[in-house]
Amino acid sequence: MWKAGVKWLFLILGTMIGAGYASGRELWQFFGDESGLAILLFVIMFTISCIVILTLSYEKQSTDYLSVLEAIVGKRLVRLYDYMIILYLFTTTVVMIAGSGATVQAFQLNYWWGVFFITVILIILFIKDIDAVLSINQYIIPLLLVGLMFVLLNFTIHHNLPLFSPWNEQRNWMAAFPFTALNVLPLVAVLGAIGSKVRSKGEIWIASVGSGLTFGIISYIYNNSLIQIADEILLYEIPLFAILNNYSTNMLVFMSILLWIAIFTTAAAGMLGIVTRMKRFIQSPIWVLVVGSLLLMLPLTMFGFSTLISYIYPAYGILNLYILTRLVLYPIFKSA
Template identity: 50%
Template sequence: MIADGLKWMFLIIGTTIGAGYASGREIWQFFGHESGLAIVIFSFLFIICCYVVLNISYQEQTDDYSMVLSKLMGPRFAKGYDLIIIFYLFTTTGIMIAGGGAALEYFHVPFSVGIISMCVLLLIVAVRGVEGLTGLNSVLIPVLIISLTVTLIAFFLTHGGLETIDWKTQSNWTSSFTFTALNLLPLVAVLSAAGKKIKHKGEIWIASIGSGLTLGSVSFLYNESLLAAAEDIMLYEIPLFALLKTFPSTVTAFMAVLLWTAIFTTAASGLFGLSNRLRHVFSVRPWFMALLLLCLMIPLTEFGFSRLVSFLYPIYGMLNLYLLVVVVIHPLFLKRR
C-alpha cells in the first residue's frame, strides 16, 4: 500500500512541477512578498483537492475525467468545464514544450531542435500509457525534489539564511486560491485515469498528504530564495538560473537537466490526460491522438515560455476558482446525504 501510495504521490508532484513551477516563474507570478501564509493555505487546499479527486476516481473506477467532473458539478456544468480542461491541457502542454526548448538552450541546443526532441520522447511515453507515466515519475521526481531542495538550502546558506516572517503582514494570502485552482485542472485530468489502478483507500491518503506537504515545503523555500534574488530575476527567462549564478557551472548544468525533466514529466502528464480524453471522442488509437496533438502544439511554442506563463496562468487561475470551490465543499455534501 505504501509503495502504491508513493507512486501516486510522485504522479501528483510530477503533474504539478512543470516548466512554470520548477523554473520559478510560476511561483514568482503568484507569490513573492508576504506570501508565507498563502503557501500554508495552498498546502491544505492541495491535500483536500487531491483526496477528493482520487476518492471519486477510486469509487467510480474512472479512466478519464468526464465522470469525475459530472460527480463534482453535474452533467451540465461538467460539459462546460470539459471544454476548459481540453483547452487548458492543450495550451499548458504547449507551454511545457516551449519550456523544454528554453531549458536546452543553456546547452546551446537550438530552440527548434529542443522542441522536436521533446515531442519525440513525449510520443514514446504516450504510447506506453499510465504505466509509462507512473514509472517515469517514480524515477525522476524523487531526484528532482531532493536536488531542488538541496540547491535552495545551499542558496540560503550562502545568503545569510531565512529571514524572520511577520505572520501579521501576510497581505498576499488570497493568491493561495488562484495558485491551487491553476494546478487543479491537470490533477483532475490525470488522476481521473487512476481510479481502476488504485487498490486500497490508504493509497489516496498517502498520495494526498505526501504531495501537499512536499509541494508546500518546496514552494516556501523556493519563494524565499526568489525574494533574496529579486533584483536579478528580471534579467533571466528562467528565474532558477538567477539563483544559480554564483554556483559552479557544473551545478547549473545539472539543475538545467533536472529542470528539463520536470518540464518533461508535466508535459507527459498533460498530453496523457488530453489524449486519453479525446481518443474516446474520435475513436482513434492513443499514439495517433498524441501525435496529432503534438503537431498542433508546436506552433504555440513560438510565443515563448515566459510570455505564455505570464499571460495564460493568471487567467486559468481565475477561471478555475469555481472548480476549486466545488472540489473543496464536495465532502460536505456527501456528509449530508
Template identity: 50%
Template structure:
C-alpha cells in the same frame, strides 16, 4: 499500500512541478512578498483537492475525467468545464514544450531542435500509457525534489541576512493561495481521474494526498524565500532558477538545467496523457495517433516564448478555475447529505 501511494504521490508532483513551477516562474507570479501564510493555505487546499479527486476516481473506477467532473458539477456545467479542461491541457502542454526548448538552450541546443526532441520523447511515453508515465515519475521526481531542495536551501543559507525573519507581520498576499491551487486543479482532475481503476486501497489516497501536499508546500516556501533574496536579479533571466544558480559552479547549473528539463517533460507527459485518455473516449483512434495530432497542433504556440505564455495564461486559468476549486472543497460535505 504505501508503495502504491508513493507511486500516485510522484504522479501528482510530476503533474504539478513543470516548466512554470520548477523554473520559479509560477512561484514568482503568484507569491513573492508577504506570502508565507498563502503557501501554508495552499498546502491544505492542495491536500484536500487531491483527496477528493482521487476518492471520486476510486469510487467510480474511472479511466478519464468525464465521470469525475459530472459528479462534481452536474451534467450541464461539466460539459462546459470539459471543454475548458481540454483547452487548458492543450495550452499548458504547449507551455511545457516551450519550457523544454528554453531549458535545452543552456546546452547551446537551438530552441526549435529542443522542442522537436521533446515531442519525440513525449510520443514514446504516450504510447506506453500510464505505466510508462508512473515509471518515469518514480525515477525523476525524487531526484528532482532532493536536488532542488538542496540548491534552494544552500542558496538561502548563503544569502539570508542575520536577523532576517522568514515570517513577516504582514501577510496580505494570502488570497493567492486560492488562485495558485485552482491553477493546478484542472491537470490534477485530468490525470488522477485516469487512474481510478488502478487504485486498490483507500490508504493509497491518503499517502498520495498528504505526501504530495507536504512536499510541494515545503518546496514552495523555500523557493519563494530564495527568490525574494535574489529579487533584483530575477528580471534579467527567462528562468528565475538560473538567477539563484549565478554563483554556483557551471556543472551545478548544467545539472539543474537537466533536472529542470526533466520536470518540464514529466508535466508535459501528464498533460498529453490526460488529453489522449479523454479524447479516446470520443474518437476511435489509438493513443499514438492522437498524440501525433496533438503535438503537431501545439508546435505553433511554442513560438510565443516560455515566460510570455506563463505570464499571460496562468493567472487567467487561476481565476477561471476558482469555481471548480470551491466545488471540490465543499464536495465531501455536500455528497454526504445527498
C-alpha cells in the same frame, strides 16, 4: 498500500512540478513578499482537493476524468469544464514544450532543438502506452526533488537567509486561491484517469497528504529564495537560473537536466489527460493521438515560455476558482 500510495504521490508531483513551477516562474507570478500564509492555505486546499479527486476516481473506478468532473461540478457545467480541461491541458503542454526550448537556450543552443527533442521523446514514451507514463515518475521525480531542495537549501545557507520570516504582514494571502485553482485542474484530468488502478483509500491519503506537504515545503523555501533576488529575476526567462548564477557550470548543467525532466513529466501527464479523453470518440492507438496533438501544439510554442506563463496561468487561476470551491466544500455537500 504504501508502495501504491507513493506511486500516486509521484504522479501528482510529476503533474505539478513542470516548467512553470520548477523554473520558479509560476511561484513568482503568484507569490513573492508576504506570502507565507498564502502558501499555508495552498497546502490545506491542495491536500483536500487531492483527497476528493482521488476518492471520486476510486469510487467510480474511472479510466478518464469525465465522470469525476461531473461529480464535482454537476451535470449542467460538466460540458463547459470538459472543454476547459482539454484546452487547459493543451495550452499547458504547449508551455512545457516551450519550456524545453527555453532550457536549451541557456546553453546557447537553438530554441527549436529543445522543442524538437521533447516532441520526439513524448512520442516514444506513449508508444509504450500509459503504464510507461505512470512508472517513469517513480524514478525521476525523487531525483528532481532532491536536486531542487539541495540547490534551494544551499542558497539559503550560503546567503544566511532566515527560513521563517516574520509573519506580521501577510497581505498576499489571497494569492493562495488562484494559485491552488490553477493547479487542481490538471489533477482532475490526470487522477481521473487512474481510478481503476487505485486499490484502497489508504493509498489516497498517503498520496494526498504527502504531496501537499511536499509542495508546501518546497514552495515556501523556493519563494523565500526568489524574494532575495527579486531585482535579478527580470533579467531571466527562467528565475531558477538567477539562483544558479553563482554556481559552477556543472551545477548549472545538472539542474538544467532536472528542470527538463520536470518539464517532460508534466508534458507527459498533460498528454495522458488529453489522449485518454480523446479515446472516447477517436478509436486510434494512443501514440497516434499524441502525434496529432503535438502537430497542433508546435506552432504555438513560438510565443515563448515566459510570455505564455504570464498570460495563461493567471487566467486559468481565476477561471478555475469555481471548481476549487466545489472541491474544498465537497465533503460538506456530500454529507448534507
